[in-house]
Amino acid sequence: MNPSSWISKIRSCLNLFEQDIEIENLEKKWLYVATIMVGFFVIVMGIGALVLNVNPPSHWETIDSASLHLSSEFAEDKLGVQPMALPDGTIQVQLVAARYGFYPREIVVPADQKIQFRMATLDVLHGAHIPMTNMSTMIVPGHVSEVTTVFPKPGEYPLLCNEYCGMGHDHMWSKVTVLSQDEWAALKTGGKQP
Amino acid sequence: MKGILLAAICCLFNEAVMAEPSSLVAWTPDTLNRLKKGNAEHGKELSGTCAGCHNETNANPQLDGQLPTYIYKQLVDYKNGNRKDPTTAMNGLASTLSDQDMTDVSAWYGQQAPIQGKGGGNDTTGIVFKGDGKRMEPSCSSCHGYSGQGEKVDTPRLAGQKADYLEKTLLAYKSGVRGNDIYSRMRLIASKLSDQEIKQLADYYSKLD
Numbered sequence: 001m002n003p004s005s006w007i008s009k010i011r012s013c014l015n016l017f018e019q020d021i022e023i024e025n026l027e028k029k030w031l032y033v034a035t036i037m038v039g040f041f042v043i044v045m046g047i048g049a050l051v052l053n054v055n056p057p058s059h060w061e062t063i064d065s066a067s068l069h070l071s072s073e074f075a076e077d078k079l080g081v082q083p084m085a086l087p088d089g090t091i092q093v094q095l096v097a098a099r100y101g102f103y104p105r106e107i108v109v110p111a112d113q114k115i116q117f118r119m120a121t122l123d124v125l126h127g128a129h130i131p132m133t134n135m136s137t138m139i140v141p142g143h144v145s146e147v148t149t150v151f152p153k154p155g156e157y158p159l160l161c162n163e164y165c166g167m168g169h170d171h172m173w174s175k176v177t178v179l180s181q182d183e184w185a186a187l188k189t190g191g192k193q194p
Numbered sequence: 195m196k197g198i199l200l201a202a203i204c205c206l207f208n209e210a211v212m213a214e215p216s217s218l219v220a221w222t223p224d225t226l227n228r229l230k231k232g233n234a235e236h237g238k239e240l241s242g243t244c245a246g247c248h249n250e251t252n253a254n255p256q257l258d259g260q261l262p263t264y265i266y267k268q269l270v271d272y273k274n275g276n277r278k279d280p281t282t283a284m285n286g287l288a289s290t291l292s293d294q295d296m297t298d299v300s301a302w303y304g305q306q307a308p309i310q311g312k313g314g315g316n317d318t319t320g321i322v323f324k325g326d327g328k329r330m331e332p333s334c335s336s337c338h339g340y341s342g343q344g345e346k347v348d349t350p351r352l353a354g355q356k357a358d359y360l361e362k363t364l365l366a367y368k369s370g371v372r373g374n375d376i377y378s379r380m381r382l383i384a385s386k387l388s389d390q391e392i393k394q395l396a397d398y399y400s401k402l403d
């Protein structure tokens with residue numbers, strides 16, 4: 001299509017608006033309701049972000065994805081739930097996303113305790129999402145994604161990739177088992193009471 | 195003071211027990227560019243030594259048409275001891291090759307017409323295209339390609355490879371004897387296959403053309 005025909009297209013559109021279009025009263029009311037709702041949510045989001053400081057996880061840390069397995073943090077034997085909790089009791093979990101799975105493929109973590117996921121990709125863009133929880137983030141090549149969350153409910157959850165990453169994307173999931181605090185304590189002490 | 199000393203000792207210890215990575219090869223832009231510029235003519239000269247062992251007649255894997263990145267990675271892994279050839283032939287040989295030699299010979303083999311199976315392959319396991327969700331087993335084709343042709347960067351071509359070799363190397367992944375796959379990607383997959391399935395899969399891929 002050449003530019004002049006584009007211009008005439010746009011003109012005819014503008015003409016349409018200039019005409020007095022009949023709008024039903026009921027339709028008008030709903031237009032107001034919808035506009036007010038949009039405005040309301042924008043304000044809520046604004047307050048959330050600016051006053052309450054509720055923001056999507058944004059963590060700016062770079063890493064060389066190609067040599068991830070040679071890095072000290074994401075070395076093959078350093079992945080998974082870290083044996084030592086952070087000073088504030090947060091449990092740290094290092095995960096690698098690679099076509100087509102999260103490594104290690106299965107992890108066990110406690111409920112009702114802060115879990116900090118640190119994730120990086122070996123190849124392309126992946127997503128990490130645990131349904132029914134608020135754990136969800138993108139894993140961008142060259143960056144470390146960090147998300148901290150608390151799982152309130154024990155159970156078995158899938159950890160899914162939600163960014164299309166290739167032929168095997170559908171198969172890209174791993175297993176997260178959330179234990180109650182009691183079960184977790186029992187696991188740590190080999191079944192004995194602490 | 196004591197605390198600091200203890201921490202230092204812990205650190206040292208930590209470093210010492212850190213296991214070897216499965217492979218020292220990293221697909222940095224630098225490595226990939228170097229591989230693209232491999233000198234196939236020089237590679238051809240070098241391949242004279244290889245042909246005695248890598249040919250159609252014996253049980254050793256064929257290299258014709260394999261991904262140069264994959265060949266290069268295996269050679270480096272043999273050289274560093276990350277992959278151990280049970281006959282030790284490859285480890286000895288690779289240690290005599292320079293990085294340039296490995297790049298060049300990979301380029302040469304990558305340019306050859308790919309090996310072909312005789313056709314009639316039939317996947318009796320159902321894992322090639324569908325995988326197995328219950329075992330968290332992705333389909334082989336998602337990584338190795340729809341017709342087993344391999345995928346960049348380092349997922350090898352399987353189509354037409356000798357069945358005995360495929361079976362042997364899958365069993366080696368399964369038992370952990372072969373452990374040069376980064377992040378255990380193939381070891382985890384092979385460890386969930388039965389020996390029977392491994393036989394079936396090896397047969398299937400060897401017949402692909």
Ligand SMILES: [Cu+2]
Pocket residue numbers: 099125126127161162163164165169172
């Ligand atoms: Cu993915």
